[in-house]
Amino acid sequence: MLYRVIVIFKFFKKIFSASESESPVSEIAAGPEESRAKIYSRSEHCISRTQISENALKVLQRLKKADYEAYLVGGCVRDLLLGREPKDFDVATNASPEQVKQVFRNCRIIGRRFRLAHVFFGREIIEVATFRGSETAESDQQVVHEDGRLLRDNVFGTLEEDVWRRDFTVNALYYNIRDFSVVDYTGGMQDHANAVLRLIGDPGVRYREDPVRMLRAIRFAVKLGFTLHPDTEQPIYTQAELLKSIPAARLYDEALKLFLAGYGVQTFEMLRHYGLFAMLFPATDKCLETQDHDFPRLFLIRALENSDARFAEGKSLTPYFLLAALLWEPLQMAAEKRIQQGEHETVAYQNAANEVLSRQIKITAMPRHITQSMRDVWFLQNKFSKTFGTRPYRLLEQPKFRAAYDFLQLRAETGGADPELVEWWTQFQLADEETQRKMTAPPKGSATKGKGKPRRYRTRKKPDTPQ
Secondary structure, eight states: OHHHHHHHHHHHHHHHSSOGGGOGGGGTTTOGGGOOOEEEOGGGSOOOGGGSOHHHHHHHHHHHHTTOOEEEETHHHHHHHTTOOOSOOEEEESSOHHHHHHHOTTEEEEOSSSOEEEEEETTEEEEEEEOBOOOOSOBTTEEEOTTSOEEEEOOBOOHHHHHTTSSBGGGOEEEETTTOOEEESSSHHHHHHHTEEOBSSOHHHHHHHOTHHHHHHHHHHHHHTOEEOHHHHHHHHHHGGGGGGSOHHHHHHHHHHHHSSSOHHHHHHHHHHTTOHHHHOHHHHHHHHTOBTTBTHHHHHHHHHHHHHHHHTTOOOOHHHHHHHHTHHHHHHHHHHHHHTTOOHHHHHHHHHHHHHHHHHTTSOOOHHHHHHHHHHHHHHGGGGOOSTTHHHHHHTSTTHHHHHHHHHHHHHTTSSOHHHHHHHHHHHHSOHHHHHHHTSOOTTOSSSSOOSOOOOOSSOOOOOOO
């Protein structure tokens, strides 16, 4: 791996050390009319066909044979240049979706906002997009909201026009199957070398067209280890609220991409820095603004670290667990308020969960099975304190016991639960039947099988202040 990184570094150094003035950075804001493509021949880049999916190559070759233009584009080209294995391969072509379908029998046209062709090879799907045009006149193929958002955009065009419809320069590089060159209109190769993430065109306009680009900027910057270009960065501070116009279902999908990709901690910190986290989880952000003794931030960081570690180890990630952590403190505050008003603790937590989730669903549309799993994890927390009689055995049989136990561990590690209680449950799971019977036996002289009403363990650490 180290050898591969050195080779890639030498490759970029060879290309860009000769003359920094060759970078077409000044053309990025100029638009397609004044731009010129820089072609990097096969000897000038590190992409090999052996690194490309066989099915992607089949799509490229068959489109080429049908006399259409065909390029690999986007994240796959970016990742190949960085020496990474692409998650998927996307193709751009001058063939319309219907023409693509004529070439491939194993093809299906999808989408309304952006019509795409999906070519199926077993479990692998190669996405084929027609070059998008830069139509400025009103068209029934392009629908723009009054706030500047693109609601539908099926205006087809040329390669040159397609370049300027993409988001970042490093995502606007095209691998040409005809001569194996890389086509660069926006200075993306230079930005690769400088580890800079730069938005194509006027950032203010591009963010208004699609506010989700602000979230993508954060995600790519963290994932790639790139720095946001100042022109790309500055508008985010003032345009974060544009995310309120995005459908809740789409924001839910984006939230999962942000937090379940192995870079949760850095992503969380960057989102908060730019005011974007408040747009996704306003109730949690409000709790963070009034945090007491670094709580609940410490708990959230620990939960994110746990998810990042599982991702790095190749383990499965369940969205409901992290979402339960993200909304845990709003739940606690809402439940405490209800308890102070006289509600029974169990009822207070149930009503608080309804309150917190109903508000959050309007922002990030979490599916019902996710919210139900979150409730299960939350409601089991108060049951862990009941360690006598048959209750521990019944708790072990709960489908979400393991997730709830892991959640309890995270709370204990950050001062939100009793570490001795976690240790008890750890030993109870490992014990034989006889030991379990002794552990759950009521104390001598106890008239009941239970422990009575358990002491509530407050989630916040109180700061030490002189009396």
